[in-house]
Structure formats: structure tokens, C-alpha cells
Amino acid sequence: MSNIIIGTAGHIDHGKTSLIKALNGYEGDETKEEKQRGITIDLSFSNLKKAQQNIAFIDVPGHEKLVKNMIAGAFSFDCVMLVVAATEGIMPQTVEHIEIINLLGIKEIVVVLTKKDLVSKEQLELQKETIEKFLKEFEFDIKFICCVSIYEEKSIENLKDKLFTLKSSSKPQENFFRYYVDRVFSVKGIGTVVTGTVLGNQISLDEKVFIPHLQKETKIKNIQVHNQNALEANISNRAALNLQNIKATELQRGDLISKKGFLRGFDTLDISFKCLKGKELHHNRVYSLFIGSKKVEVKVLLFDSTTTLEEGFATIKAKEEFFCIYKEKIILREANDTIAGGIILNSVNDPMKKSQKKLLLNALYEKNIKEAYNILLQAHKKGLGLISSAQRFALSHDEAINFGKNLEEVFCDEKELVIYPIFTKEYIKEQIKQIYTKNSYALLSNAAIKLRIKWASTAFIQTVLDELEKENFLIKDKNLYRNANIKEDFAKNLEDIISKRLEEEDLAPTAPYNIYDDLDIDRKLGDNILKSLCSKKQVIRLQHNLFIHANSLSKVVKQMKEIIKEDGYIDINNFKDKYPLSRKYLITYLDYLDNFSQIKKIDNKRVFLKE
Structure with missing residues (x-):
């Protein structure tokens, strides 16, 4: 089914909501306040179908104090239906709505002159000419101009036929789903439901989506498109989404729902902007920024001025994070005055001058x-x-x-x-050379080098290793690389080096991985060397990460037995008096005593068994 979103625009009381009702029977002003005041206060959503065509209407308020609500709906328009009363013609909010539509980059427009039954044919033609002249100041693609009265069914049917000639949405497809929330509510027995317009890419039932500002993933339990259950919602569909395990109080208008992994949040944006005629942006001043259905207070910092500019670049700073993409449109307002429109150029805060x-x-x-x-x-x-x-x-x-x-x-x-x-390849090459120059017996894999150069991918590191191999600086031995200048038996030399180091460290040996890192050898290789030393009884493994040289262990066992002879027992206190080691080592050596049959543990003390 083809979809198009048509949004209304126009001055208050020019008949936008009455026209929607005449087209599809939908009563847009639903709230008690709206009915009492006789004006549209918030957005209303309805649709019109014909065969495989669907038109979604977003009816916006025309009152000057409610322009913020109008903007919240306008970002998702494919086409604008400018409604002008033939009795009054162009009015202040007609102008502001058209200026906002133009700032948002919406080009397709249809013009509907309402209340045609209240003016003469000559007045009607004059109003058409005036509107056409007004719209020529902008670069709109005017699809048609139609004159109607809600009391003349033939004129309404004629408008319907013309609307169904419009092409479906031209919103670009992106590689991930985006969706600005414009309403959120909780339904008993169902849970949290949000409404909005599908952007970027379609979304399907049971698919996982991500709420960036909450950093929470959720699942789509149900989709409704124009009050009908659906298996998916496509670009430009007005859709209601039922979210799993999300409270309605966690969401509000303007929040974005997307897919995990695509959007990072930043409290700054870089934009290009252009002010409306006669307006300027002031440097370091606070404005209201509108993006999607979101409104947020921001500070504007101009790039090329410390005073004012009519157009240019600016950095936007806020007290909350934005989750935006390149070329999204924004509006900047001050109080009830629209000042400028802008395009997001840089949505990622990069460390640069x-x-x-x-x-x-x-x-x-x-x-x-x-x-x-x-x-x-x-x-x-x-x-x-x-x-x-x-x-x-x-x-x-x-x-x-x-x-x-x-x-x-x-x-x-x-x-x-x-x-x-590519020049960073030289930095990686220098890092690797330093490793093998410092430790001639370094023996590392690509993965082990990546642990030292975490930001580089294994594929990038491999290109450097390949070059060093061609330069005869390194020799590849299975998946390990060794110094090409060393001809001796690497395995034997490394065993001797590790054995000697453990012997020198005596009763406070370094953890294995620290030894491997110090010697610049691959962890798997290091583990194999320690296994070999243990099998030869040169090194004893006492714990998962505690290996001690056999000579050192024999010495400390002999000395612990001497303490028992002198004091009648050994525990952590009198042991520490003689050997001020860390508690980790003391407890390990005391536990090792339990392997000897002539020693018995009583509470926390070890004593000799009586003969």
C-alpha cells in the first residue's frame, strides 16, 4: 500500500479541522478544552483510504501560541495542505506556518480555499491570485489549488480525487528505523503505547527496538497502523507501537525510538542555519530548538561572529543529549517568535580544533x-x-x-x-619494533599485540606484521612472531628466563600474565612454558595464578617447620613476624603445609602431630 502524510497549515478558524471531518468523518477536536474553545490545541491524526492508497492527515493548531505543537507534527509531513479561508485570505499564521514549512524543507504543497460559498467568484479568483503570488516567494512545488465548501459535497469529493493523485511518500530510506514519539499513554491490560511516524526504515512485530535516552532495549508487542493491527509499519506510516517492559512515565513527546548500535548521544550539535527575513541569531543566547517532535532549550554559539548573524554555522549546546543524524531539520524560536531554520551537519562531538x-x-x-x-x-x-x-x-x-x-x-x-x-601504520610498526628490540626473546601473536595496541584492528596489525616479515625484522613461527636476529632455541631460552625470574622473585612471585607482558610473550605460549617447568618439577603451581620456584618452596617449607619447632605452632601472625609478605602469599604457604602428614591443622594453627 502506498502511503503519504499530509499535514494541514493555516490560520486559526480557516477551517482546517472542519475540512478533515468533511473528508473522512474524523472529529479532530477531541478534548473537552478544544470543544469548549472551538480551536485545535494539539495534533490530531486520521486517514483516508482508497484501494491501495492511504493518506494520513496530521491536523495542526493554527493559534499563534500553539505553533510549538504545529512544529511537532510538521517534521513528518510529506506534503502540506495549506488551508486559507476565502473570506479572509492570507493571515499572520498562514505566513508563519508557510515559513516554518519552508524552513523544514517540505516542498510539496496543495492549497485549499475554504468557505467558497461565502464569497463571490470574483473574490475567489482574487484570493487564488494573491495566494499564488505569496507562494512564489518560496520554492514550493504547488500540486494544485482547490476551492471547497464543507456544505458542498461535490467540492469535497473533487478535493478527495485530487488528493489521491498525489504520489506516495518520498522520505529517504535509511539503514535503520527511527521514530519520534508524539504521544504516549498506558492502556489497561496492554501496557505502554506510543504514537508517531515511522522514519528511516520499516519496523516489524516482535522486533527489538532501542530507546537511546533510557539505554534500554524493548520489543514491539503490537503494531497498529490507522487503528488496524499490522505485522509491520513502513516509512511514513502513522503507527501506534505497544512496547514491552517500558513504563509510560519513562517516555514523553520528543523521545526517539530506534535500533541499538546506530546512535550515540551528544549534548552538542553543529548546524547550518538561515534566519527568516528581518531576523538574526544572537551569539551565546538561549533559544528553543525543535527537532522532530522534541523541544529543548539550547544555547547557540555562532561560528563566525560574537554578535549576530542572519545565516552561517553554529554550535548548539543543551543540558541533555541529542540522538540525531546528518541533515535532520531543526527550527529555532525565541518565546513565540520563529527565528531560524537549520540543518544538522555534525551530530557527533569530535575532538578537533x-x-x-x-x-x-x-x-x-x-x-x-x-x-x-x-x-x-x-x-x-x-x-x-x-x-x-x-x-x-x-x-x-x-x-x-x-x-x-x-x-x-x-x-x-x-x-x-x-x-x-595509512600513516598510523608507521606508529604501529614502531610500537612492535620497540617490543622486539627491548626483549630480544619476545614471541607474540597478532592477538597479543592487539592487547598492547587496543585501538588497532587485527587486520590492520596484520598488514604491519606482514611488512616486518618482508623486511626480515620478524620471522613467523606458526601464529607467533619472533626476532629474526635470534637463532637460538627460543623455547629453551624462554624456559630458562622464566625459571630464573621466579627463582629471583623467591617467595613473592609475579602473577603469570604480568610475567608474560613484561617478557612480551604470547599468553598461550607462556602457559605452555609454565606447564613444561611444572612437569619438570622446577616450578610448583600452588594456586591458579601463583607459581613458585621449587627451590624457594623447599626453603620456605623448611623455615615454616622451624617456626613450629620454636613456637610449638605456626599461624599467620608469627609467620608474618618472620616473613613480612602479603596475606595472599602467607595463606597459600600455610595451606601448602597441609600436604605433609606430620603436620595437623587445629583451628587456624598448624602443629606437629605427637608421636
């Missing part, structure tokens, strides 16, 4: 993604994650990988989804 950031913003503004990658790689010398390309550039993984592969002077790890500037 202002001059570097300016270059990045210029590249992103020009949609030069290749140049943006190159600039970011200068700031991310230890690798730029391609998975973040979904958020940074609104690219799919495949598109991001293709960009990475076609960049010059980079290494693209397709498996790990990371790209590295």
Missing part, C-alpha cells in the same frame, strides 16, 4: 562526504568507525564501506567497520 571543525562543516554543507571523511581521519588517527557513518552521514553500511574503500591513503577494515589513516 575550531579551524578543523569549520573545514568539516563546509564539507558537510557541500555534501562532500569524501572530504568530510578525510578531515575526520585527521582527528581520528586511531581509526574512524564506519558504523557511525549512519549517524554522521546518513549512509548505509554498504555505502560507508564503499566510501572507505575508495578513499586514498587509508586502510579499510571491512570486517571491523573501521578506517585508519
Whole structure:
């Protein structure tokens, strides 16, 4: 089924809600306050179907004090239905609504002149000409202009037919689902239900979704599209989602629901902006920012001015995190005044200088993604994650990988989804050389080197190891690499080195992994060496991570027996008096005494058995 979202726009009392009722029978003003005041206060949602076509209507309030509610609905419009009363023509909120629609980048528009029965044909034609002239100031794609009266069924049917000629949604498909909540409520026996518009990609029943600001994953228990149960909801579907194990009190209008792993939260955004005619943005001033159905107070920091600008770049700072993507539209308002519209250029807070950031913003503004990658790689010398390309550039993984592969002077790890500037290869090479220069008997695998250079992927490290092997600096022995200048028996030498070290450390031996790291040998290899030493009885294993040289153990056992002879017993106190070791060692050696048949443990003391 094809879907399109049509949103109303227009001045208060020009007949937006009455027109929707005439089209589909839906009474939009549902609340008691709305009925008493006779105006739409919040958004209302309804639809109209014909065969395989579905039109979703979002009716917005026309009152100047309720523009914030209008913006919350407008972000999801595919097309705008500008409603103008033939009796009054263009009014202040007609202008502001159109300015906001233009700032949000919505281009398709239909014009409906209402109350045609209350004016003459000449007045009607004059109003049409005035509206067309007004709209020429903007770059809208005007689909048609239609004159109606809710009391003339033929005019309403004519409008319906024209609406069904509109093409389905042109919202771009992304590689992950996004959904701004515009309403949230709890239904007895069902649980938490949210409503909103599907963006990015479809969502299916029983699929897992992620709520970034809560850092919680949940499952879709039920989907309703226009009050009908559905197996999935597609882009531009108005959908109600029943969420599992989420309390209604945890969510509010403006919260985003998405997929895990795609969006990181930041309390800053970098934008390009353009003010409405006669308006300016002030540096370091607080404004209300609208993104999706979310409203948040922010501070605006201009890039190229410490006073005011009509257009340019700015950094937005907030006291909460945004979860946004490249090219999302925003609106900035001050009190009840719309000031500017903007486009998110950089939704990730990167550690970079202002001059570097300016270059990045210029590249992103020009949609030069290749140049943006190159600039970011200068700031991310230890690798730029391609998975973040979904958020940074609104690219799919495949598109991001293709960009990475076609960049010059980079290494693209397709498996790990990371790209590295090629010059960082020299840094890795130097790190590896230092290891093998410091310890001639170093014997490491790729995985062991990665433990030391955590930011580098195994594939990137492997390219360096391959080069060092070609340069005859290293020799590969199975999956381990050794110094090419050492010709002796590595295994025998390493056994001697570890045995000697344990003997020198005497009663306070280092834990095995620390020894391996100090000697720069692979952990698996180190474990095998210790097993060999234990089988030869040169080293004794007392605990999981405590190995002692046999000579040292014999010595301490002899000395512990001497303490028993002198004091009649040994416990941790008199043992520590003679040997001020850590408690870990003392208890281990005392426990080892229990292996001797002539020694008995009584409470916490060891004594000789009486003959």
C-alpha cells in the first residue's frame, strides 16, 4: 500500500479541522478544552483510504501560541495542505506556518480555499491570485489549488480525487528505523503505547527496538497502523507501537525510538542555519530548538561572529543529549517568535580544533562526504568507525564501506567497520619494533599485540606484521612472531628466563600474565612454558595464578617447620613476624603445609602431630 502524510497549515478558524471531518468523518477536536474553545490545541491524526492508497492527515493548531505543537507534527509531513479561508485570505499564521514549512524543507504543497460559498467568484479568483503570488516567494512545488465548501459535497469529493493523485511518500530510506514519539499513554491490560511516524526504515512485530535516552532495549508487542493491527509499519506510516517492559512515565513527546548500535548521544550539535527575513541569531543566547517532535532549550554559539548573524554555522549546546543524524531539520524560536531554520551537519562531538571543525562543516554543507571523511581521519588517527557513518552521514553500511574503500591513503577494515589513516601504520610498526628490540626473546601473536595496541584492528596489525616479515625484522613461527636476529632455541631460552625470574622473585612471585607482558610473550605460549617447568618439577603451581620456584618452596617449607619447632605452632601472625609478605602469599604457604602428614591443622594453627 502506498502511503503519504499530509499535514494541514493555516490560520486559526480557516477551517482546517472542519475540512478533515468533511473528508473522512474524523472529529479532530477531541478534548473537552478544544470543544469548549472551538480551536485545535494539539495534533490530531486520521486517514483516508482508497484501494491501495492511504493518506494520513496530521491536523495542526493554527493559534499563534500553539505553533510549538504545529512544529511537532510538521517534521513528518510529506506534503502540506495549506488551508486559507476565502473570506479572509492570507493571515499572520498562514505566513508563519508557510515559513516554518519552508524552513523544514517540505516542498510539496496543495492549497485549499475554504468557505467558497461565502464569497463571490470574483473574490475567489482574487484570493487564488494573491495566494499564488505569496507562494512564489518560496520554492514550493504547488500540486494544485482547490476551492471547497464543507456544505458542498461535490467540492469535497473533487478535493478527495485530487488528493489521491498525489504520489506516495518520498522520505529517504535509511539503514535503520527511527521514530519520534508524539504521544504516549498506558492502556489497561496492554501496557505502554506510543504514537508517531515511522522514519528511516520499516519496523516489524516482535522486533527489538532501542530507546537511546533510557539505554534500554524493548520489543514491539503490537503494531497498529490507522487503528488496524499490522505485522509491520513502513516509512511514513502513522503507527501506534505497544512496547514491552517500558513504563509510560519513562517516555514523553520528543523521545526517539530506534535500533541499538546506530546512535550515540551528544549534548552538542553543529548546524547550518538561515534566519527568516528581518531576523538574526544572537551569539551565546538561549533559544528553543525543535527537532522532530522534541523541544529543548539550547544555547547557540555562532561560528563566525560574537554578535549576530542572519545565516552561517553554529554550535548548539543543551543540558541533555541529542540522538540525531546528518541533515535532520531543526527550527529555532525565541518565546513565540520563529527565528531560524537549520540543518544538522555534525551530530557527533569530535575532538578537533575550531579551524578543523569549520573545514568539516563546509564539507558537510557541500555534501562532500569524501572530504568530510578525510578531515575526520585527521582527528581520528586511531581509526574512524564506519558504523557511525549512519549517524554522521546518513549512509548505509554498504555505502560507508564503499566510501572507505575508495578513499586514498587509508586502510579499510571491512570486517571491523573501521578506517585508519595509512600513516598510523608507521606508529604501529614502531610500537612492535620497540617490543622486539627491548626483549630480544619476545614471541607474540597478532592477538597479543592487539592487547598492547587496543585501538588497532587485527587486520590492520596484520598488514604491519606482514611488512616486518618482508623486511626480515620478524620471522613467523606458526601464529607467533619472533626476532629474526635470534637463532637460538627460543623455547629453551624462554624456559630458562622464566625459571630464573621466579627463582629471583623467591617467595613473592609475579602473577603469570604480568610475567608474560613484561617478557612480551604470547599468553598461550607462556602457559605452555609454565606447564613444561611444572612437569619438570622446577616450578610448583600452588594456586591458579601463583607459581613458585621449587627451590624457594623447599626453603620456605623448611623455615615454616622451624617456626613450629620454636613456637610449638605456626599461624599467620608469627609467620608474618618472620616473613613480612602479603596475606595472599602467607595463606597459600600455610595451606601448602597441609600436604605433609606430620603436620595437623587445629583451628587456624598448624602443629606437629605427637608421636
